[in-house]
Amino acid sequence: MSQAKLRIGLIGAGGIARSVHLPAWKNINNAEVVAVADINETAARGVAETFGIPEVYTDYRKLAALGLDAVDICTPNKLHTPAVLASLEAGSHVLCEKPLAVTTAEVRRMGELADRKGRILMTGQHMRFLSHSQAVKAWIGSGALGEVYHARVRAMRRAWIPTSPGFLDPDLSGGGPCMDIGVHALDNCLWAMGFPKPVRVTGTSRRNFGNSHEIPGAWGEWDRALMQVEDFAAGFVHFDNGATLQLESAWLGHQEEMEDFSWQLFGRKAGVQWPSLKWSSVHAGQFVQGTITAPRGGAKGHPEEIAAFAAAIRDGKPSPVPWTESIHVIAILEAIYESSRTGREIILN
Ligand SMILES: NC(=O)c1ccc[n+]([C@@H]2O[C@H](COP(=O)([O-])OP(=O)(O)OC[C@H]3O[C@@H](n4cnc5c(N)ncnc54)[C@H](O)[C@@H]3O)[C@@H](O)[C@H]2O)c1
Numbered sequence: 001m002s003q004a005k006l007r008i009g010l011i012g013a014g015g016i017a018r019s020v021h022l023p024a025w026k027n028i029n030n031a032e033v034v035a036v037a038d039i040n041e042t043a044a045r046g047v048a049e050t051f052g053i054p055e056v057y058t059d060y061r062k063l064a065a066l067g068l069d070a071v072d073i074c075t076p077n078k079l080h081t082p083a084v085l086a087s088l089e090a091g092s093h094v095l096c097e098k099p100l101a102v103t104t105a106e107v108r109r110m111g112e113l114a115d116r117k118g119r120i121l122m123t124g125q126h127m128r129f130l131s132h133s134q135a136v137k138a139w140i141g142s143g144a145l146g147e148v149y150h151a152r153v154r155a156m157r158r159a160w161i162p163t164s165p166g167f168l169d170p171d172l173s174g175g176g177p178c179m180d181i182g183v184h185a186l187d188n189c190l191w192a193m194g195f196p197k198p199v200r201v202t203g204t205s206r207r208n209f210g211n212s213h214e215i216p217g218a219w220g221e222w223d224r225a226l227m228q229v230e231d232f233a234a235g236f237v238h239f240d241n242g243a244t245l246q247l248e249s250a251w252l253g254h255q256e257e258m259e260d261f262s263w264q265l266f267g268r269k270a271g272v273q274w275p276s277l278k279w280s281s282v283h284a285g286q287f288v289q290g291t292i293t294a295p296r297g298g299a300k301g302h303p304e305e306i307a308a309f310a311a312a313i314r315d316g317k318p319s320p321v322p323w324t325e326s327i328h329v330i331a332i333l334e335a336i337y338e339s340s341r342t343g344r345e346i347i348l349n
Contacts, residue, residue: 076166102174111323131298145267182249203336
C-alpha cells in the first residue's frame with residue numbers, strides 16, 4: 001500500500017467540523033484535509049485559514065468531483081444524501097455524520113452505491129468508540145447477559161435545544177431530538193445488543209414547548225417560528241427474536257437532569273446499564289451487582305471514530321460503522337414518525 005498521505009475533503013464547515021472533525025484529522029499522521037466546501041463562504045474560508053486547508057469551495061459538488069481519497073460530510077442531516085452520493089460516485093470513501101440519512105430509502109441508495117463502487121461508507125456514530133461503550137460491548141460479548149428480552153433507551157434533555165436552523169428547520173434536519181440524539185443512544189444500544197432485526201414499531205412524536213417561551217433554552221435563544229420539528233418522541237419496537245425496546249428522546253421537558261443519555265438491557269442471566277456500566281444479577285439465590293471497569297482517561301469518541309475510518313481505508317478493511325447497521329436505526333426512527341402521523345403500528349420489511 002502506498003505511503004502517500006490520504007487526501008481528505010470536508011463538506012460542511014459548521015460546529016461539529018470545527019470543534020471535532022478538523023482537530024481530529026490534524027492528529028492523523030497519514031492524512032491531510034486538502035479541501036473544504038460550505039455554502040457559507042465565510043465559514044469555509046474561516047476553517048481553511050484556521051486549519052491550513054488550501055482549497056475552498058462553495059459548491060460541494062465541485063469538491064466531490066475531485067475524487068479525493070475520502071470525503072468527510074458534516075452538513076445538516078437532509079443534505080447528507082446528495083453529498084454522500086456525489087462523493088461515492090467520484091470514487092471517494094465517505095465518513096458521514098449521524099444520522100446517515102433521514103429515510104431508509106436514502107440509506108439503501110447510498111449503501112448500494114458504496115458497495116458497487118467498493119468504497120467505505122461509515123456513519124459517524126462516535127459514541128460506539130467511547131471507552132465505556134467498548135467496555136460494555138466486550139462484557140456483553142462474553143455472554144454475561146444471557147438472552148436479552150428488553151431494552152430501555154433514553155436521550156432526554158431538559159433544555160439543551162440546538163439553536164442552529166440546521167436542527168430546527170425540518171427541510172434541513174428531517175426531525176428533532178429523535179434524529180439528533182435519539183439516533184446516538186439507539187445506535188449504541190442496538191450495537192450492544194448485536195443488531196437484532198426490528199419488525200414492528202409504534203411511536204409518538206410531538207412538539208410541546210418548542211414554539212413557546214415556557215422552558216428557557218440552555219444554549220440560548222432559538223427561532224420559535226422556524227422550529228417545526230418535534231421536541232419529544234417515543235417509540236416501542238419489537239424484534240424478530242422476540243425482544244422489545246422502548247426509546248424516549250427530547251430536547252425540552254420537565255426533568256431534574258439536564259440530560260439523561262442512557263440505556264439499560266434486561267437479560268435472562270443479568271441486566272446492565274450504560275453509561276454507568278452497573279450490572280445486576282442473582283448468584284446462588286443471592287442478589288449480586290457490580291460495575292464493569294472501563295479504561296481511565298480512555299477514548300473520547302470522535303478522534304477514535306476518525307482514526308478508525310482512516311485505518312479502514314489504509315488497511316482495506318470494511319466500514320467500522322456500516323450502512324447495513326445504520327439502516328436498522330433509521331428504519332426505527334422513520335417508523336416512529338410514520339406511526340405518530342398515521343396512528344398505526346408500522347410493520348418493517
Ligand atoms: N456526532 C455528534 O456528536 C454530532 C454533534 C453535532 C452535530 N452532528 C451532526 O453533524 C451535522 C452538522 O451539524 P453542526 O452542528 O455542525 O451544524 P451547523 O449548522 O453548525 O453546521 C452545518 C454547516 O453545513 C453548511 N451547509 C449547509 N448546507 C450546505 C451545503 N449544501 N453544502 C455545503 N455546506 C452546507 C452550513 O453552512 C454550516 O456551516 C449534522 O448532521 C448533525 O447531526 C453530530
